[in-house]
Amino acid sequence: MARLAMLIDESQCTACRGCQVACKQWNDREGWLYSRTRNWGSYENPPDLSPQTWTRIKFTEYEGPDGFHWLFLKEGCMHCGNPACVAVCPTGALKQQSNGLVTLEPELCNGCGYCTQFCPFHIPRLETDVLTGQGKSSKCTFCQDRVTNGLLPACVKTCPAKALDFGDREEMVAKGLARVEALKARGFTQANLYGLNEVGGLGRLYVLVAPPEAYGLPANPQYPALASFWQKIVQPLGSVAFGATIVGILGAFLITRRNIRMEEVR
Amino acid sequence: MTVQLRGRAEAITIQWIPKYTLLERVGHWLHTASFVPLAITGMVLYFPFLQPLAQGAAGEFFRLVHRAAAVIFGVLPVIYFIFQPRRFIMNIREFLPSKEDIGWLRGAPAYYLFGRHEAMPPQGRFNAGEKLNGLVMIIAWVIFGITGLLMWFGKGIASPELFRWAVLLHDLAMIASVCMFLVHLYLAVAHPLMWAALVSMRFGVTSAEYAAEHHAKWYYGPKRAMEIYEARKREAARSGH
Numbered sequence: 001m002a003r004l005a006m007l008i009d010e011s012q013c014t015a016c017r018g019c020q021v022a023c024k025q026w027n028d029r030e031g032w033l034y035s036r037t038r039n040w041g042s043y044e045n046p047p048d049l050s051p052q053t054w055t056r057i058k059f060t061e062y063e064g065p066d067g068f069h070w071l072f073l074k075e076g077c078m079h080c081g082n083p084a085c086v087a088v089c090p091t092g093a094l095k096q097q098s099n100g101l102v103t104l105e106p107e108l109c110n111g112c113g114y115c116t117q118f119c120p121f122h123i124p125r126l127e128t129d130v131l132t133g134q135g136k137s138s139k140c141t142f143c144q145d146r147v148t149n150g151l152l153p154a155c156v157k158t159c160p161a162k163a164l165d166f167g168d169r170e171e172m173v174a175k176g177l178a179r180v181e182a183l184k185a186r187g188f189t190q191a192n193l194y195g196l197n198e199v200g201g202l203g204r205l206y207v208l209v210a211p212p213e214a215y216g217l218p219a220n221p222q223y224p225a226l227a228s229f230w231q232k233i234v235q236p237l238g239s240v241a242f243g244a245t246i247v248g249i250l251g252a253f254l255i256t257r258r259n260i261r262m263e264e265v266r
Numbered sequence: 267m268t269v270q271l272r273g274r275a276e277a278i279t280i281q282w283i284p285k286y287t288l289l290e291r292v293g294h295w296l297h298t299a300s301f302v303p304l305a306i307t308g309m310v311l312y313f314p315f316l317q318p319l320a321q322g323a324a325g326e327f328f329r330l331v332h333r334a335a336a337v338i339f340g341v342l343p344v345i346y347f348i349f350q351p352r353r354f355i356m357n358i359r360e361f362l363p364s365k366e367d368i369g370w371l372r373g374a375p376a377y378y379l380f381g382r383h384e385a386m387p388p389q390g391r392f393n394a395g396e397k398l399n400g401l402v403m404i405i406a407w408v409i410f411g412i413t414g415l416l417m418w419f420g421k422g423i424a425s426p427e428l429f430r431w432a433v434l435l436h437d438l439a440m441i442a443s444v445c446m447f448l449v450h451l452y453l454a455v456a457h458p459l460m461w462a463a464l465v466s467m468r469f470g471v472t473s474a475e476y477a478a479e480h481h482a483k484w485y486y487g488p489k490r491a492m493e494i495y496e497a498r499k500r501e502a503a504r505s506g507h
Binding site for chain 2: 090092107111113114116118119130132133134227229238239245246249253255260261
């Protein structure tokens with residue numbers, strides 16, 4: 001199946017946050033559980049992603065070459081082409097579907113939180129009891145239920161500024177690149193497409209009007225090296241060590257049994 | 267303490283000398299009783315083939331057991347240190363490696379596999395193998411403690427990079443200590459030369475004769491132990507072994 005992707009044109013976003021509301025409405029997320037709305041000196045609200053907030057608009061005050069800008073970034077799961085969260089998940093709750101969606105099955109999750117710590121973008125969030133560790137991880141699934149039934153993700157469907165698009169990834173990449181060229185022609189010299197090749201190519205492509213760092217995006221996100229080392233080298237080596245120890249003990253037991261008798265021991 | 271055992275052939279007299287305190291023995295068994303469930307519940311997240319046990323409610327249960335056992339595992343040495351600090355420090359000192367451990371390594375195959383006592387130079391209260399076991403467990407305890415607390419309470423406080431290192435080091439400590447535990451279990455339970463180990467860990471005493479034979483440096487003192495060992499070697503050489 002062709003890989004699907006979301007194209008987010010941040011030059012079009014007006015920060016109306018309709019996507020946040022639609023996301024909560026469709027995915028049954030609470031509005032207030034982690035942060036009550038309060039005036040904290042910014043239009044940005046809520047202040048961070050949470051188990052109940054899978055997407056939100058991040059506001060950045062940016063002093064660019066052509067003066068002051070407000071940069072808006074629709075945060076959420078990147079649906080990486082090479083997702084570290086899926087690799088480290090010990091339960092199989094996180095999966096990469098054949099259409100590229102990185103999905104999370106809450107019934108399988110045991111709340112270990114590895115995904116929250118190995119994600120290069122710090123996206124999955126844990127709803128957990130700190131003492132007992134009981135809880136669930138959660139994140140944006142690109143509205144898997146809607147998408148597999150031929151509908152658009154809730155946020156894309158609702159976006160009044162037409163900043164969001166969703167479909168075949170190659171088509172989205174082509175649209176994004178064309179949009180970047182158009183923006184450059186109109187004087188947005190720093191326009192760029194983020195997510196083309198990062199971490200196996202992201203399923204969430206951003207058309208940005210300033211460098212990624214200005215939005216708070218990692219300029220060069222990497223699949224965590226320690227995850228590869230841990231899973232591809234240390235874990236298999238551990239199994240080999242257990243096997244060798246058990247074989248060694250059995251061998252020693254057999255040799256010892258032939259040579260030493262209990263009665264002879266003082 | 268002297269106990270007379272009457273077997274079929276003859277009566278043997280065993281003289282017992284103290285080796286472990288009550289707290290040490292209870293601590294040892296509580297350590298075992300927490301280590302084994304910790305290893306089992308931890309491996310649920312470690313081995314991919316155990317994935318069904320890690321899922322959903324089962325996984326949450328195992329993670330809860332892991333934390334409960336971790337509290338016991340972590341607190342035991344602290345209790346030991348508080349109530350018997352001299353014994354605690356003495357034992358740790360005895361676990362420290364020394365030059366003579368190379369002699370143990372050289373003699374170990376002949377001693378453990380073929381029962382050749384003369385191959386083994388005199389050992390202290392703990393022989394080099396027991397010292398290795400003790401050291402691995404102590405280092406693993408420290409690593410488990412630091413990385414475990416970091417994974418338990420550090421999410422969102424410590425940096426993700428630190429958490430990743432913690433997961434890796436926790437696994438490495440687990441691999442080393444579980445391998446060590448398996449060898450320790452085999453030697454204590456199934457090795458014919460080590461029969462006194464379980465006795466002393468249950469009752470706190472060891473046979474004087476056993477101590478003289480297997481822990482001569484402890485029983486006689488280092489100088490006398492070496493004299494006896496050398497004399498025995500000369501004896502063996504003269505009789506043509």
